[in-house]
Amino acid sequence: MKIGKRDWIFLAIVAAVLLVFIAISGKEKTKKLPVDATHQQFNDMLNAGKKKIEVDPLCESCHDGVKVKFPPNHPAKPGGAPMRCLFCHKQQK
Ligand code: HEC
Ligand code: HEC
Numbered sequence: 001m002k003i004g005k006r007d008w009i010f011l012a013i014v015a016a017v018l019l020v021f022i023a024i025s026g027k028e029k030t031k032k033l034p035v036d037a038t039h040q041q042f043n044d045m046l047n048a049g050k051k052k053i054e055v056d057p058l059c060e061s062c063h064d065g066v067k068v069k070f071p072p073n074h075p076a077k078p079g080g081a082p083m084r085c086l087f088c089h090k091q092q093k
Contacts, residue, residue, distance in 0.1 A: 032092045033085075038062075043091060052086040059085045 033039055033046075045055050062068045063085070065078040076083045 057082050
């Protein structure tokens, strides 16, 4: 079988879709909200049905960039609007 122009277009689309999947799967590796003594209270709140947006502001009492530092490339910066921690750092199943 000869690989024609249409086949190349098809292959390019398949490659693009694969690349998007790889890009998304990279984001999924963001660390989850830990299940430990420090973070258990937040897991309890979420399990009890509290909304993420109500729990988010409580994180910054420690994660303010001073007491607990963020990695230098952290996508959200303290200081401005309250950070939506749990939007990215999801609760573990
Ligand atoms: C009482 C202080 C405190 C509060 C409040 C707190 N954290 Fe933490 N958190 C820590 C400390 C200290 C560490 C680093 C040591 C560790 O892994 O426990 C940490 C680590 C983390 C990590 C990285 C875990 C890892 O695997 O490396 C994430 C993600 C995190 N916290 C998210 C949150 C979120 C989201 C909230 C709010 C719901 C929150 N934390 C509230 C103290 C706190
Ligand atoms: C826009 C998405 C986003 C938001 C909002 C966000 N983070 Fe992160 N955070 C990340 C990414 C991506 C990383 C780097 C990858 C990783 O290690 O999880 C990271 C890394 C971290 C780490 C270091 C984890 C390690 O490697 O030890 C901590 C701690 C953390 N975030 C806590 C928080 C807290 C607390 C908040 C809210 C105040 C917050 N993050 C808000 C996306 C986010």
